[in-house]
Amino acid sequence: MRNNPKALTGLVALGVFVLFAVVGPWLAPFDPSTRSNDLLQPPSSAHWFGTTHLGQDIFSQVLVGTRSVIFVGAVAGVVATVLSVLVGVTAGYLSGSAGEGLSALSNVFLVIPALPLIVIITSSLPETSNLTIALVIGLTSWAWNARVLRAQTLSLRRRDYVEAARANGESTWRIILFEILPNLTAVIASGFVGTVLFAVISEITLAFIGVSDAGGWNWGTVLYWAQSQQALTQGAWWWFVPAGLAIALLGTALSLVNFGIDEYVNPRLRTRSSTRGVRMRVGFTPVLAKETS
Amino acid sequence: MSYLLKRIGFYLLTVWAAVTINFFVPRMIPGDPVQALITKQRGQMTSEAVRSLYVLFGLDKDESLASQYFSYLGQLLRGDLGMSFTFFPSPVADVIGDGLPWTVGLVGITTVIGFFLGTAAGAVVGWRRGTWADSLIPVTTFVSSIPYFWLGLVAIALLTGPGSFFPASGAYEIGLVPNWDWQFIGSTVQHGLLPGFTILISSVSGWILSMRNMMVTVSSDDYVTVAHAKGLPERRVMLAYAARNALLPNVSGFALALGFIVGGTLLVEIVFSYPGLGLQLFQAVGAKDYPLLQGIFLIITLSVLLANLLADVAYLALDPRTRREG
Numbered sequence: 099m100r101n102n103p104k105a106l107t108g109l110v111a112l113g114v115f116v117l118f119a120v121v122g123p124w125l126a127p128f129d130p131s132t133r134s135n136d137l138l139q140p141p142s143s144a145h146w147f148g149t150t151h152l153g154q155d156i157f158s159q160v161l162v163g164t165r166s167v168i169f170v171g172a173v174a175g176v177v178a179t180v181l182s183v184l185v186g187v188t189a190g191y192l193s194g195s196a197g198e199g200l201s202a203l204s205n206v207f208l209v210i211p212a213l214p215l216i217v218i219i220t221s222s223l224p225e226t227s228n229l230t231i232a233l234v235i236g237l238t239s240w241a242w243n244a245r246v247l248r249a250q251t252l253s254l255r256r257r258d259y260v261e262a263a264r265a266n267g268e269s270t271w272r273i274i275l276f277e278i279l280p281n282l283t284a285v286i287a288s289g290f291v292g293t294v295l296f297a298v299i300s301e302i303t304l305a306f307i308g309v310s311d312a313g314g315w316n317w318g319t320v321l322y323w324a325q326s327q328q329a330l331t332q333g334a335w336w337w338f339v340p341a342g343l344a345i346a347l348l349g350t351a352l353s354l355v356n357f358g359i360d361e362y363v364n365p366r367l368r369t370r371s372s373t374r375g376v377r378m379r380v381g382f383t384p385v386l387a388k389e390t391s
Numbered sequence: 392m393s394y395l396l397k398r399i400g401f402y403l404l405t406v407w408a409a410v411t412i413n414f415f416v417p418r419m420i421p422g423d424p425v426q427a428l429i430t431k432q433r434g435q436m437t438s439e440a441v442r443s444l445y446v447l448f449g450l451d452k453d454e455s456l457a458s459q460y461f462s463y464l465g466q467l468l469r470g471d472l473g474m475s476f477t478f479f480p481s482p483v484a485d486v487i488g489d490g491l492p493w494t495v496g497l498v499g500i501t502t503v504i505g506f507f508l509g510t511a512a513g514a515v516v517g518w519r520r521g522t523w524a525d526s527l528i529p530v531t532t533f534v535s536s537i538p539y540f541w542l543g544l545v546a547i548a549l550l551t552g553p554g555s556f557f558p559a560s561g562a563y564e565i566g567l568v569p570n571w572d573w574q575f576i577g578s579t580v581q582h583g584l585l586p587g588f589t590i591l592i593s594s595v596s597g598w599i600l601s602m603r604n605m606m607v608t609v610s611s612d613d614y615v616t617v618a619h620a621k622g623l624p625e626r627r628v629m630l631a632y633a634a635r636n637a638l639l640p641n642v643s644g645f646a647l648a649l650g651f652i653v654g655g656t657l658l659v660e661i662v663f664s665y666p667g668l669g670l671q672l673f674q675a676v677g678a679k680d681y682p683l684l685q686g687i688f689l690i691i692t693l694s695v696l697l698a699n700l701l702a703d704v705a706y707l708a709l710d711p712r713t714r715r716e717g
Contacts (some may be wrong), residue, residue, distance in 0.1 A: 206405045208647055210697050213654025214672065214688045215412070221676050221684060224421040242647075296651075299538055303658055306540060307673050321541065325662070330547050330559070338548075342541035349536025357532075360604075 105358020111351035116163060119168035128155035130162045130315050141336050148336035151327045159320050160340050166316035167298055167348070170232040172366045174297035177236025179290045182243035187282070189244070190251025191274060201248055216300055228311045231304060235297045243289035250285050254278050288359040295352040299318035302345060317341040394713045398703045402696045409692040413685050414463050417448045425446060426680055428476050440474045446472040447682055472689070473682035477674055483686040486671060491556025491690065494563055494667035497583055498656045499698075501590040506645055509598025509599035510589070514634045514642075516599060528603070531596035540658035543589045547662065550585060556587045560664035586663045590656050601644055612636075639710055648701035649695050657691075 118125075128134075129147075134153035141148045147156035182204075189200035219234050220226055254260060255278065263277050304310060305318025306325070320341040324330075329337040417424075425444045446462050454462070472483035516524040551559035563569065565580040609615065609632050618628045657669030664670060667689050675683040707713050 202401065202404065205401065206408045209402075209405055209650055209695060209699055210409055211650035211653050211688075211691050212410075213651075213657070214691050216415070217672065217676060218416055218684050218688045219419075221679070222416050222420045222681065224419065295536070302538060303540070303654075306658065307661065307676050309676060321544070325544070330544065333548075335548055338541070338544050342537065342544070345541065346533060346537040350533050353532045353536055 102358045102361065104361075105130065108351045108354025108356075108358065111347065112355060115164060115348050116168055118164040120165070122161040122164045126155075126158035126161045127157040130154060130159040131313075138332065138334055140334075147340045148334070150323060150337065156320065156337060159346055160317060161314050163299060163316040163320060163341075164344070166228050166311060166314055169228055170235065170301040170316075171294040171298040173229065173232035174236035174239065174301075175290050178240040178293045178297075179243065179286060181237070181240035182247055182289060182293075183279075183282075183286060185240065186244035186247030187251050187274060187278065190248040191255055191270075191278070195364045201245075204241040204244040204248070207238065207277065208245060212238055212296075213300065213303065216304065217307070217309065218351035220304060221376070226309060226311060228314065231301055231311065234299070235300050236293075239293055239296055239300075243293065245287075246285060247282060250282055251278060254281055266382060284359055284363045288356050288363070291352050291356045291359070295349055295356075298348060298352075299345070317344055341347060395703065398700065405696060406693065409689060410464070410467060413689060417681055420448070420681060424679070427635040428474075428479075440480075444473050445684065447685070449464060450501055467689075472686040474507050475675075475683045477678040477683065483682050486683060487686050487690050489670065490666060490668045490671045491694075493665060494657070494660065494669065495694070497586060497660070497665060498590065498653060498699060501587045501592060502649070502652055502656070505591050505594035506598055509595040510602045510638065510641055512595070513599040513602025514637065516605055516630070517603035517634065517637070518610060518629045520607055520610075526597070531599050532587060534592060535596040535600065537593065538658070539590060539593045539655040540586065540662045542593055543586065543659045543662035546585055546589050549592065556581070558582050562666050580666075586659050586665055589659050589663075593655065594652060597648070598641065602637060605640055605643075606633055609633050609637045635709075639706070642702060642706050642709060646699045647707075649698050649702075653691060653695055 123241060134149070134155075134276050136145065136149045136153045139145055139149045139153075145157060149155055150159075185200050185204055189197045189204070191197075192200075207319050215238055216234055217236060219238070220231055223230055223234075258278050260273060263273050268277075301310075301316060302318035302321070305316050306321050308322060310316065310319050310322070317343075321338055324337040324341075325332070327337075329335075425441065425448060428444070443466060446459070446466050470484055472487070475481055475483045475486045478486045498696060516527055547559050551557050558564075558581065562582050563575060564582075567575050567578055569575060615628060615633050618632045623632075657667075657672060659665070660667045660669030661673045668691060671683060672687050674680070675687065
């Protein structure tokens, strides 16, 4: 990872967001919900990101909201990853109808549009909190990774070393835990990062349409108020720009980490070597001149 | 042919799963939502409408779960999705019927254009790896991390306003009556441009990235080397050898990603007050209009499945291996 600048940048940026999630509420200069007399002020030295129609400090709202965003992302990511490993690896390792059934189950969850599903479930719940939102997102978004893991397991279980372990009489559990899972680490990690990104965007989208933790703040709630109070027609750009940029930066950080993992898994994707056209290999007899165009 | 039949069987399974989810989810709603609506409408509801809502919510306590489930299925088959709370007294089916053409028009057209543009651009960028084209990647990564709806907000702030060509909301000029004359069509196109471009910009970058990665993987395969060795022109190697094969995972990826894309694009409708299913979903969440929410979920799922089926047909045409018997 160290000689991969993309992944390193992503990890550092991610670290900053996690740090804000932990200390944000203590650092915030104002209580995000407290009203003041500075109504709809543009950014100034007192209010770095300006204020809302009620005089609330937007910088504090974004800072305090980081915790909820990171929390939902992490919890949903863990839930979905555990489920996808259970379903995906089992479906890949078991042959016959059990494997087929699990595979069909993940395909069903994959084609059902996730966002409308999450919306109908969360709006029917007796109470919505960060935890329930995270659980609903986690329970509905494991299918993609399960599919990837199943394909990977299918190709691993026929490898010689797995056959050898089976011939040695190792138990199925031992084969899955110690022979197959370690070789899936990169895939699982990349799936986790991808799910966190999906969960973060889903949570913010939910909050934007009005389903969020009662009384809590996240970047989506900030945008919800900006939209419902006509921030756009009043020219209050500072109301929605910071939250949106925060989402895009967090998303970019997560994507960069994932690129790092992808390039680690698939060395062909590394951009460093600028070979184009023909790539020479030892033992490949007809030597061609490199394309000159 | 057996490939297509298998897919259709799978889609029927998915429809059943979506319907079943829709049957069980409303049981979590606290209290009696139907009673709340009856009180609100002060007895204006017919007993038939009340009855259909009770079936929809599974609040019919006298019946067993199984018979509730079957009367629910029967009701769906008759096209009865219940009564909308917000658009009372319109049935949900009529409300969705009003919104669906706008969503299909806006989201359908932009998603397909986005896929073709992104795939073409990704093929070129992946082929010219190590040149200036690589500098596009950080930009597309950043753009694809931005939620669709936020890009819409920025577009409204920057490009609309008094005297601007782009309207900030709606699908056509207020006062026009929807019909097929030029004035109305022109107005529709004018109103659709900005939401359309918003969806296009966010969706194109995802396709560029995935197609680029496939091109890079494919272009170091042996058959591409052989094509070069045969002295075929660069263009032909790129299009007929590398891109043709890199396209396949992108087409199946298109089918799988549709569910995600549709979710994002519905939000663009909310931002632009575009009268499609997304805006109705927003209104339904705000008003706790459960029948409308469920109806929208079902219709969106059905549309995505239909689009998936079309993608399967395209895949069938592109990949000869799927046509092989056995």
